[in-house]
Amino acid sequence: MTDARTILVADDDRAIRTVLSQALARSGYQVRATSSASTLWRWVEDGEGDLVITDVVMPDENGLDLVPRIKRVRPDLRVVVMSAQSTFATAVKATQRGAFEYLPKPFDLKELLAVVERALAAPATAAVTTGEPETEKLPLVGRSQAMQEIYRTVARLTTTDLTVMITGESGTGKELISRALHDYGKRRSGPFVAINMAAIPRELIEAELFGHERGAFTGALNRGIGRFEQAAGGTLFLDEIGDMPPEAQTRLLRVLQEGEFTTVGGRQPIKANVRIVAATHRDLRQLIRQGLFREDLFYRLNVVPIRLPPLRERMEDIPLLARHFLDRAKAAGLPGKQLSSEALDALKAHSWPGNARELENLMRRLAALYPQEVIGADAVAAELAEAVQPAGPDGSAQPATLEQAVERHLQTFMAAHKDGLPVRDLYERVLAEVERPLLRLALGATRGNQIKAAAMLGLNRNTLRKKIRELELPVVRGLT
Template sequence: MTDTCNIWVIDDDRSIRWVLERTLKQADINVRTFDNADTILKLLESEIPDAIISDVRMPGIDGLQLLEMLGERYPDLPVIIMTAHSDLDSAVSAYQGGAFEYLPKPFDVDEAMELVNRAVQHSRTLRDTTTNIPDDIASNSSPEIIGEAVSMQEVFRAIGRLSRSKITVLINGESGTGKELVARALHRHSPRTNEAFIALNTAAIPRDLLESELFGHERGSFTGAQSSRSGRFEQADGGTLFLDEIGDMPAELQTRLLRVLSDGEFYRVGGHSPIKVDVRIIAATHQNLEERVKEGQFREDLFHRLNVIRVHMPPLRDRQEDIALLARHFLADAAKELGVEIKQLDTDTARYLTQQDWPGNVRELENICRWLTVMSPGQIIHMDDLPAELKQATKTSNTSDDWEASLRRWADTQFSQSETSLLDDAVPRFERVMIEIALKHTGGRRQDAAKLLGWGRNTLTRKIKELGMEEPTAGAA
């Protein structure tokens, strides 16, 4: 930024104020810090900063209340909301309240700086314009969608940004990752929240019945059609239709679906009068639709109609930091469902669960927690209490020990050959592998990869240059 800018930081946590003040001042940014939101309302009458960074939970006026007040009085002022509660409800509430961005704690200072730079640019671009920001704050919580992993924060952000939209969304991810939960959250936090949410798994309906299930039928249109019946499109009129496993839809129905998306109308099976509907489509698949298109199994024009906004649900094996959190949640849910006391995982068992691959993803973990609630004899769940199939699914060897053993063998061989300065060779090779895998897991997004590695973004960028690595081409940020 060429001009000196002014940022206000509001947080009742002194350490957070200190970190942000130090970071921003190092970037030649003027900073004022406050331990409550009440103070700044009077100051805003005489001075407007370029952006505000505010915590959510504070004594007196909290962050969301402040956000609402600022949206009414200073609609062009960007507000970055911080919260230690890294969940969907916090993100959606922030975005629906008009927040410029959402910054979950603990945060990387490079990420905070990037958001500040964007906020200031936004502020200066819109300073002479007027925007209307709605003041409705989401009150519904979504405890079934839990995640502190970077990839889940991206999902929360997407839901928040889409909360005032009726745009078509495509959700992709492996089976059991929670695609329908995201679809329901998108509907619940949308302007259509009071209308119907209709879900249909296209892979679960026999091929010859799917057309009638989607579009309905008239009496006598086929054998067994004793009366007229509305289909899922009519049932979802005004609301949302969730089409799960869209990649399995037969080709002829893909054509009919494309026509509905294009024209907003269709005919029942055996019908002659067009039926107009206003339906938001959210589709989901575990398949690679681009590959299906190349193979001629999925219409390219329909793919582009559906792929307006894409949300990726990460597999559970890439969310290790969420596994214990999810397990506690599912154990509590199962206890409530069965009317028993909540059971707890001991440390070894919790650690063991985080080391599993979970091919069935979140759904598999939920089922295991329900099984443990019923079958575990005590209130504390030990390794011996786990079902046999989970213990048999142990990775062939302990990954950490296996890796260290390989390293020891390699080092022993090198030293026996009188190799010198071994670390000068080993450390860059190790860092290169770690960077490559981190970028792979984040789709090439450097900010997220840096978080996985425990570095700042600037450190990652410097390492990539030092190691002579190629620039990531997909989703670099």
């Protein structure tokens, strides 16, 4: 095909060059492939190629350093960056240096071909961001697919002022994402101001956000500057937005619509020069259905949604996160520690209701309380067992939930048989151990009346009788 578009591929891995060349050729493209950045640069200078696909790490030059040089001499030539160093820092650097797209390795060939198609069809742009911030100290850690998608999304958003809504359970890192959007974005030279709606009395939220004039309310002896003014030129992070009272929601909607606000008790409009990033652990759509959150405000805030996955959905990131948190603990003055492979297995077996925050707290405890340099599974299991036992009304330790109590029991069991489980049918065994006390307590509460016990449990009476026989539970005669 003489009119086929030409793709320049640079990667020091021969297998990847072969796979890419074959896939692109099958899609109708001409391909020139090399293992050297210098050869790629020569092709670019000679005017060859309609698109560049380059790895980051190559023998003679870093592919990221090559991107701005390519954009300077050929602004319309799109560059797709690939990297096995699948970190947020790589995604941000690739975006800020002018790459069209960043793809972490291993990548899906269908996705890469879709990126190639988009890149070749995209309108021309010569914009290259300069003066990028240091990215090596970023707190965002993880190489799971879920985190890669977040890295790519946040990297794209650093070049915009779009409003962002971050959702996720407590402890998933919503404020870290908001800080990354600010620290590596267009407004990084301005202030980052955060306000937690759940931590401020409802009657004071409007004054906290928009400021107030002297005499606007009892106790307002002087003019107060609100968070919108404090964040001028920077980013305003509205944490726990789901807890914002209705009257404040109305005022915030007006600011987002009109781009200006007035202080409480004031009349002079003030221009709102901030980027808004909101976050919540609550289901805002459910709050809308309940009449507790304005639907129009939701759509104004939810311009770009980012969902942070709970830690249980990215268990493969636990070793990296644990190492990261141990390094931070060491930097804070605690002893340096390592985790055994069995300890890592114990961490992966935990459900992490407190998410990454819970993991960080655990790593700090292990670093502070255990003298051994290499922490084993027993120490991890002991600390996790303690963590899910808040004090009960009588001061005794109690499991926080049934799930956590069962998990603690299983962790102890697994740790005791880490060299191999001596039992089979563990699933059925666990179910039986939960069923037995449940049925025994239900029968006790109904004084042995199986009809009432079945109704309490939501079971058919015959089903209950069958389970009583299977589990060999005692029966009080005359009350069946």
